[in-house]
Amino acid sequence: MQMNRRQFFKVCSAGLGGSSIAMMGFSPNAALAEVRTFKLARATETRNICPYCSVSCGVLIYSTGDKSKNSQSEIIHIEGDPDNPVNRGTLCPKGAGLRDMVQSANRLKWPEVREPGSKEWKRISWNEAIERIAAHMKADRDKNFQAQNKDGVTINRWPTIGALVSSAASNEAGYLTVKTLRALGVTQLDTQARI
Amino acid sequence: MALQSLDIKQRSATTTPSPQARQTIEIAKLIDVSACIGCKACQVACMEWNDVRDEVGNCHGVYDNPMDLTEKSWTVMRFSEIEEQGKLEWLIRKDGCMHCADPGCLKACPAPGAIIQYANGIVDFHQENCIGCGYCVSGCPFNVPRISKTDSKAYKCTLCSDRVAVNQAPACAKACPTGAIQFGSKEDMKDYAAKRITDLKERGYEKAGLYDPAGVGGTHVMYVLHHADKPDLYSGLPVNPSISPLVALWKGATKPLATLALAGVALGSLFHYVMKGPNEVSKEIEKEIEKEDAQ
Numbered sequence A: 001m002q003m004n005r006r007q008f009f010k011v012c013s014a015g016l017g018g019s020s021i022a023m024m025g026f027s028p029n030a031a032l033a034e035v036r037t038f039k040l041a042r043a044t045e046t047r048n049i050c051p052y053c054s055v056s057c058g059v060l061i062y063s064t065g066d067k068s069k070n071s072q073s074e075i076i077h078i079e080g081d082p083d084n085p086v087n088r089g090t091l092c093p094k095g096a097g098l099r100d101m102v103q104s105a106n107r108l109k110w111p112e113v114r115e116p117g118s119k120e121w122k123r124i125s126w127n128e129a130i131e132r133i134a135a136h137m138k139a140d141r142d143k144n145f146q147a148q149n150k151d152g153v154t155i156n157r158w159p160t161i162g163a164l165v166s167s168a169a170s171n172e173a174g175y176l177t178v179k180t181l182r183a184l185g186v187t188q189l190d191t192q193a194r195i
Numbered sequence B: 001m002a003l004q005s006l007d008i009k010q011r012s013a014t015t016t017p018s019p020q021a022r023q024t025i026e027i028a029k030l031i032d033v034s035a036c037i038g039c040k041a042c043q044v045a046c047m048e049w050n051d052v053r054d055e056v057g058n059c060h061g062v063y064d065n066p067m068d069l070t071e072k073s074w075t076v077m078r079f080s081e082i083e084e085q086g087k088l089e090w091l092i093r094k095d096g097c098m099h100c101a102d103p104g105c106l107k108a109c110p111a112p113g114a115i116i117q118y119a120n121g122i123v124d125f126h127q128e129n130c131i132g133c134g135y136c137v138s139g140c141p142f143n144v145p146r147i148s149k150t151d152s153k154a155y156k157c158t159l160c161s162d163r164v165a166v167n168q169a170p171a172c173a174k175a176c177p178t179g180a181i182q183f184g185s186k187e188d189m190k191d192y193a194a195k196r197i198t199d200l201k202e203r204g205y206e207k208a209g210l211y212d213p214a215g216v217g218g219t220h221v222m223y224v225l226h227h228a229d230k231p232d233l234y235s236g237l238p239v240n241p242s243i244s245p246l247v248a249l250w251k252g253a254t255k256p257l258a259t260l261a262l263a264g265v266a267l268g269s270l271f272h273y274v275m276k277g278p279n280e281v282s283k284e285i286e287k288e289i290e291k292e293d294a295q
Helices: A005-023 A098-102 A126-144 A171-184 B041-050 B104-108 B135-139 B171-175 B186-202 B245-276 B283-294
Strands: A044-049 A058-063 A075-080 A146-148 A154-165 A186-191 B008-011 B027-032 B076-084 B087-095 B115-118 B123-125 B181-185 B209-211 B221-225
Touching: A005 B245, A075 A098, A075 B041, A075 B171, A126 A154, A154 A171, A171 A186, B027 B186, B041 B076, B041 B171, B104 B115, B104 B123, B104 B135, B104 B245, B135 B245, B171 B181, B181 B186, B186 B209, B186 B221
Parallel strands: A154 A186, B027 B221
Antiparallel strands: A044 A058, A058 A075, A146 A154, B008 B115, B027 B181, B076 B087, B115 B123, B209 B221
16 A cells, blocks of 8 residues: 555544544444343244153244244244153253254155165155055965964964054053054064163 | 343443442352263253254264364363273363353453353353454463354353343253253352262262362352362363463553553644644655655
8 A cells, every 4th residue: 555654644643543532432332232032932832752762851842933824833943841750851962953853854754665676765645655554564464474373272473574663652652552563463562662 | 221131240342331230140050070971962952052053073083072162062072081099980071161250251352342241140252243353262261262264253152141031041951961060040059069079079089079260250150070179180171270361461451551652642742733733844845755755
């Protein structure tokens, strides 16, 4: 920058004046400081259960909007439910990061099938999926069901299938699951619900 | 009526005092290192609440992840394996801002209102006023603030000032599944710590104690340590933290002296002008000088 002697003095005195004024407290910033606004103030709070393990911690899901007709909700925050006797508001690292699981781009949102010999996963409807599973189960059961063992004792066993059951199911759901599977003759039945 | 949800105790680079009449409770977070299992729920809860997501890192062969505090990881677990009295011990310390009563970052900060200390003890950064000079980093005795490479602003733990302002515990304290992070008034936290220390002493940790260093006027994040006589065992927790003497020299002596010198120069120039008047230069000489300048 080219500057002659007179301009140099002008700049210096302007700088001196400016910093003196600032130093005397005439700072251009307003003397206010506000914390970040509490982001859950009017968010919709929904109680739920963490889907990961069988501890089944209670969570509070906070979403935008008030569920009115024209407002689309989006989950903005998830934290522990202090009223749930299991965890009393606490969460493990997986539960604490639940929002990123719900909103993960890798999350499976619909049934998919990879048919024999195919490399591709194909999206199918829930009805198709349930029918397909039922048809496979029926075919396998018709083929392998053992009504009696070699001594002629009735066992009604379906030994070629196993079931893994949800870890977060309630007692009632667990009871119904076991009843249904036992009625079909399933003996290999497991769940993580034992922590 | 206050114009903010939390009363302000002091403000960086500001000489006008804040209103001091109201007395609100002093809060504190107590980290019981002996109860921590290193699950990192606090790290996740912190990111989740504060809407920051750090880069997915790499495994460095240790449990530390990320390896250091960043502008997006405001708290990290530091794992250290040590041998004390022939016994292997795994010490896990949750590192982050200590919210000093005498904050070195605030003392060093030259930007008005970029660092605020609230009456409840929280030291908070206001990024909109931050000029990214990094003085807070050198002023901090615990090496906590981090400057973002994307927006050149300093970031660190806020002790969830937005939650505390509406009487909620910080996100990390709420999430902690073992109760290793407690939150409450500073007094209650000291009482709770005393109970924990008695318990630890009964279990053979004779040097168990509270880490609330006097060198920075006490902190609003305190630790219960099994080896309070050797805080440096816990991934280099400073034994006697204090604000760097350079900060005190700069803000304590140099700044007022410089102000005085500045005022002296201004006053002197004024007197010179009044007494002697402007320096007259004839048109010919001026033209000659400008000609020389142009060359």
